[in-house]
Amino acid sequence: MGTLPEMPNLNELSFDPKVIKKDFPIFSQNRDKPLVFLDSGASSQRPTSVLDAMDDYYRTTHANVHRGVYALAEEATNRYEAARLKIGNFIGAPNPSKEIVFSKNSTESLNLIANSLGHGYLHAGDKVVLTKMEHHANHVPWIMLASYLGIKLEFIDHDEQGRLILDNLDQTLDGAKVVSLTLASNVLGTITPFSQIAQVAHSYGAIVVGDASQYVPHMPLNVKELGADLVAFTGHKMLGPTGVGVLWGNLKTLESMPPFLGGGDMIADVRLESYTPNELPYKFEAGTPPIAEVIGLGAAVDYLNNLGMQNIANHDRAIMKIALEKINDRFGDTIKIYGPKDYKERSGCISFSFENVHPHDISQILDLHGVCVRAGHHCAKPLMRELGVAATARASFHIYNDEDDVDALVEALAEAQRYFS
Template sequence: MERMNTPTTATPLNVTEIRKDFPIFTHQNGKALYFLDSAASSQKPLSVLQAMDNYYSTTHANVHRGVYQIAEHATELYEGARVKIGRFIGAPNPARETIFTKNATESINLLSTCLTRGRLKKGDVVVLTEMEHHANLVPWLIAKEQFGIELRYIKVDSEGYLALDNIDEILSGAKVLSVTLASNVLGTLPPVAHLAELAHKHGAIVIGDGAQFVPHMVTDVTDLGLDFLAFTGHKMLGPTGIGVLWGKSELLEALPPFMGGGDMITDVTLDGFTPNELPWKFEAGTPPIAEAIGLGAAVDYLQDLGMQNIREHEIKLLSYAFERLESNFGKNIVIHGPRNIQDRGGVISFDFRDIHPHDISQILDQSGVCVRAGHHCAKPLMRHLGIAATARASFHIYNEPADVDALVDALGKAQAFFG
């Protein structure tokens, strides 16, 4: 967090060159593609696709099993990707603490399941916020329903920040704080390091949902004060089907296994089993090998650009978008979330006149502008905002001011159309 907010002399991204690395932009039959939906899923650079292709073409075999060359090489690539990805988030012990899952959702489900099996007692309090994605909400609601944990919520204020005036009261006696690092609707970046410090004082462990944060910011689990971090590959230039759960070694060791099966044991008898060491204890069955390798290549790509540079790039785009949207549409557009650009990630959720987001999205699509319309898997937050749906534009490294211009022009068309 500290590192992220430190002003540095950032090197501007060369977006023209970056776009050449993403095949999707050259496969549109000459039509423009203004892709403003990376918060849902990002596009993939050629290097990621090639890394997966190369693995399948040259050295595919199952990992951790075969005593032959290509199997050993596959294992090296898979475990190498793990270490690389762990280092990317500042994991003190990347080889042991970086667990591959299917996505951020599975990472949080793993935690809610294993914590209720092994650490939590009935009636224990888990603290969430009102701005959580369903992925960091429904697993805990299931745990509440089936196991009997209690849930408390940190509220969201009218400006889109977490309301922290009674935070000590909320955290008092809590065993877990699970909080988003960046809201997928409001863009809000909660003060996670501060919250983690408070939570630890109250004896709670801290889980971060980094799905919208890790792809865009310098991430250091120690600076953030986290005990666990969940994120997904496909929002950070990687393939679908791969996510990560990072956790402190001692906490992971104390948890019971998640799914049972091959690879997660050191011994099995007809009466019982001995779980494997970290991280394999939590990886039952053949893992998504190609996807892990692909995510490793995505991390290489992001690191070559520099996460601080990426953040600066998105701040510039956000500023430009705020300025253009508000100067063109004034009171006809309502942008949700914090006004201070430094306090937000690269998403802009908005209401436009009284035009339903579906209609906006449909009209924008005619101009090749892709935005998300809907409740963004955050229905409690939408109810809090008093709306059923918003349109959302979100940025990544391949976006440029021309994307914002196309959005503004297309909204102008929607305005003319619906009158």
């Protein structure tokens, strides 16, 4: 998770976003204006190969998994389990067949973690440490535990550029039983010093949880090097389908955790008044899983692997640098950009606001130019309060975005500024 090399311009990259766009059918639909999609932080687009993988599965192979003993059901199970291995290898999981749990999304993975740790591991008065820039998905489940279990929440603070302040880290983490934080902020773009924090947290015996929702789609991740015990991410931000999320955990931690949901497939045996949980990872996969979505996510991982995650990270850095420069050059002090000033400290999003213009109005004007950006609180209301705003506009990038998209954003923003001045 170190800083990546300088990437001076998009022409030197190993892939051309214009060529990439051709793999994504949404960009070839007829529209009044070409689609400038700058909202991948909310949900990315998906390539034909992902759509085909799901379509082919439904057309040729669908049957429920882990149940039937007929050939079709076995083939469906094989495809589902092959995707598990692929996704595990993608993040360097040492035991992918046991350590990768499929959920509905990051939110469900994080709720699984909080609920499971809340049944036996955490007790009243225990300390759980978060940051003040967490998405609600990694905040509300812990608030819920605080309200019904009496755990205490503490927060690592950040500076005015959204960089975590580590001065009092020992004091904050001393006695913590769980430390749960994002690898990359969905609002500020901050890439957090996750591994450094994890190391200190482990020295105090805490379980360390990573929310990698905004990190996995953009940068290489190796869970062994990361130093987390549990990591959550979501399929639809990484070119995969909606409806599938991932929880990775090391064997020791996952084995110590009780199941989250009860039902089919998560049991080894059931008697009238008791049950025996299934082995990993099935004890956390109650009910029929999102089979086609898991297979689609496997295809998304193939697509990302073909491009190379380091190449993707380089692309994202290059476009971030260009976007920050062009926005700053054009709008100077009239725009407020949140998060680190140095593009090397950011992942693929820029949140901003113009004085006296509501972000929703900005987003609407941009939409008239075919430019899609998100406006709102980005599911990070405590952070919005701290920034002193109700909402921001956010442009977020992925592999199909190029300098023309940045130019379209800048021109549309200039129009919005003129309109409201």
